[in-house]
Amino acid sequence: MHRALTMTRRRIVSSIPVLLIVIVGTFLLLEAAPGDAVDAYLLSLGGGDAGLVAELRQSYGLDQSIVKRLTLYVGALLQLDLGWSVAFDRPVLDLIVERLPNTLWLMGAATALAFSLGSLLGIVAGARPGSLTDRTLSIGSLALYAVPSFWLGLVLVLVFAVDLRWFPTAGIETIASGKTGLARVADIAWHLALPVSALGFIYLALFLRMMRAGMAEAWRQDFVLSARAKGLARRRIVLRYVARNALLPLVTMLGLQAAAMLGGSVVVESVFAIPGFGRLAHEAVSGRDAPLLTGIIIVSAVLVIAVNLLVDIAYALLDPRVGSGEVAP
Amino acid sequence: MHSPEGVAGLCLIVLLAAMAFAAPLLYPGDPLAIVGRALTAPFTDPALPLGTDRLGRDVAAGLMHGARTSLLVGLATALVALAAGTLVGTVAGLAGGLMDEALMRVVDAFQIVPGFLLALAFVSVTGASLPVIILAIGLSAWTGPARLVRAEVLSIRERDYVAAARVIGMHPAEVALREVLPNALPPVLALTAVIVATAVLVEAALSFLGLGDPNVVTWGSMIAEGRNVLRTAPHLSMVPGLGLVATVLGVYLLGEGLADAMAGRKARG
């Protein structure tokens, strides 16, 4: 346990400069962008005269220099104030707190799906490397990986929501249903079924192939060879020795995929109209909303750091060979 | 390379490359030209075997020319990512100390920001053109190679022959070029497959959000446009989609076959 604490502390300290790089980078990137928050807003206005444009810039503080805005922003950040979203005209923190849970549900469920189904199929495939089942599963999952998530999402909607009507086409829960407690959880789960599939199936291939590769490796290990020599049942060898050893590296994969899934949620949340983090990020970019985008990136960076920390702690606890050093990014 | 998957991957890639090279011969001129009635169904007009899209552009020409641009995007991204990653990884690994620390924090920064978000922000900031899109995807793809190369460099650095090279007075850069890099390359090549596949998919997702390059045909933009007519003309998104699946499969299988072959050689040697 002590080791985990040391690791946590080290990780947090070393992530501070990383976050600073991220913050300054985001600010500079949006500063270099053609068009600012006022330009983005003017389309929704359908036009306005020169006076209005100038007034808007002034009220958003956009007439000040980048250095001044950046200092103000970092100063506020130190007091845990994420600033004010220009595009939504609300505090950034409110927006994030409102949207983050939806994305966490989506990502969590999609990860669980990809991990469990991926490793399960990986065991099936890796049980007999080179067999027909193995090849079919490997290639099938790869083909799935090659399907753009927005396209997969649309096809899922057409088949399961429009034609079969098993699931709703979009949204996070039934509108103004007044459901609470378990009924609400069930409602949300029902709404998330398709988006979770669209996101999870894409990453399934990664887990499947990693599991399979790990198992192929394990088959060559001495303890497996000796188990086979002892004449243990194949099923028993597969589950007890081979799969078990291959499963551990998969855990680190979870951490690596956190950032990728967050990116993938941008598209999936647009297709399924889920008010989540990814869609918010897209809106922040197209609204040239520097404080919001910076806030989102900081929070997602913190999220990724936290997930990786958890993964490393879990790894350290599961595998006593791992020291307190660097394990995974 | 003997695994059947590797051979299959090679065949797919050769086929795609052939398509890419043959495109200007079979379909000279602009693949975006309007050549027929809009939304002609496939297999109804011998001159337009795969039909036309919403504006009357030839889908077959798009598929062939799309192979060109899509493969270009994938390969160029991989090249950019590998070059940048190898450079940073080698420098960090060889230099060590504060330099290493600083460079790795930069790598961390790029790695914790979701790659797609970064690409999205970068493209909307700089404008959607093919080079920008390649660079944008490369921005998040270079961290993997950088980490890998650094790790390899660190592990190899202390080995006897590198130490020996240093003793005989070779410059660190020379050591890097001659001794360290060739050893670090195989796992990096395996990563290339992932980068190429991801690049093609990210390009598609950017087109979906309206940030593709409208002057060239890519499979990504064809799928993104075709999905609006998924109900009435599913072939418009499925034809380039199959191309995409073939590319990703080919690249992956070939990459794995190569990695296996190299590992085998290493084990034997």
Add this chain to the structure above:
Amino acid sequence: MTGFLISRRNLFLGTGALMTAALPMARAWAEDAPRGGRLVVAADSEPRSLNPAIVASNGVFFIASKVVEPLAEAMLDGEGGLAPRLATSWEGSEDGLSITFKLREGVTWHDGEPLTSADVAFSAMEVWKPLQNLGRVVFANLDTVETPDAHTAIFRFSAPTPIQLIRNALPVVTSVLPKHLYEGTDIAANPANKAPVGTGPFKFAEHRPGEYYRLTRNDAYWGEGLPKLDEIIFRVLPDRAAAGSALEAGEIQLAAFSQVPLVDLERIAKVPGLKVVTEGYEALTYQLVVEINHRNEILADRKVRQALSHAIDRDFVVDTVFLGYAQAATGPVPQNAPQFYNPDVKPYSFDIEGANRLLDEAGYPRGEDGKRFSLRLLPAPFFSETRQFGDYLRQALGKVGIDVTLVNNDTPAHLKAVYTDHDFDIAVGSPVFRGDPAISTTILVQSGIPDGVPFSNQGGYANAELDTIIDQATETIDTEARTALYNDFQRIVVEDLPLINVAEWGFTTVASDTVLNVGNNPRWAVSNWADTALSR
């Protein structure tokens, strides 16, 4: 396919006549329409503010017009094209210096306070004139608003102001705000901008960001027997494919503003239980235009601009890009604005030979590679049709030897490039015709507009004759004389081509058969929906 296209186009053209004939029936229907029910509607965006008095845009009106009402609404067979709302009559003085509004009696705000002329005076002086994007222009010369009694408001202007202009602007610029909630506050930051309080048939209930807006029935509405519905829900569906799917799955009952892509309409019209309605957008005409940067010396040559216009096959654009749900434009005023439209202009035929000849004459012969010169084209990202037209235009101009590079931008980058930096040669734009050329159209060709004003002449075009006509028209009180000036305006614009008008389009609504009274006024999608009902 072709038959379908033609019939659609005829429908579009014949809308006006059809509507007038159908109206008496529609009204009888409205009274008999059943009461109650929840209507779920697709919304593709969430405006930052829901205050239509500050942001007079279709995105805001779509939701807010059910809650906050203007003085008058557009109506096809109404007097002057208007139906009274909060005002029951309006009369301009001979000298054009004042207009008197009589207000409806017995109207209360959603919080129970009575509506009085003080609310109108406050809205006009404190909001429309200083804060509103369009009101700043329309009410520029408004001096004071007098309130001799609780139900009379007299607008006094410092310079003659045409009653025709004010009348045409009434539905758009005169959303009335409650003075008692706004007075003494920072109007732009008032919480009522997000949860509007009005006099309309529906009260604002809640907004779940990213999910929906909910409006509920105003039991104290002044309209007898209205509204019909109990509840309206605007469900946020940002993806273009989502509205169609949700309609087919029965999750929503209505998608307006062409949220169902045009290309899907033919199929969806055949889905049992769904109908496609093209009426209800007659006063919301969007115009497809090619904006031209006259700073480019090639484009400064009128012959080149005329060649561009001849190179565009407008029928192809209407049939293929808009699938027949549009009509070819002849000039800067759309044909469904009969008050102003001048039919006596010479349209530009699709004539590649003519275009080639004009370009040769202008001194730009084809080079060795068949190309004359290169242009950078920036298609506006606002609609998929503007982008598709960009793709088409690149091909069309290639046919006459003009090499076009498309530059794809997102919205803020596009606005900055075209309207602030002037970093373009030609651009595809989509201005809206707002019922009077002075509100929306003249700004596209007038000179002397500062940089950075979006949807205005930023192409560096200056024509003294046009500027004079535009200035005269803003202070010509006589309706006939004013209309004549705008006829000249159209003739000159078509001749000189400061920009090229290609097509005009309204939107479509797809609704469940159960939704009654859809599209029964020319601004239907952004009107109050008091008579909209659900059959059982």
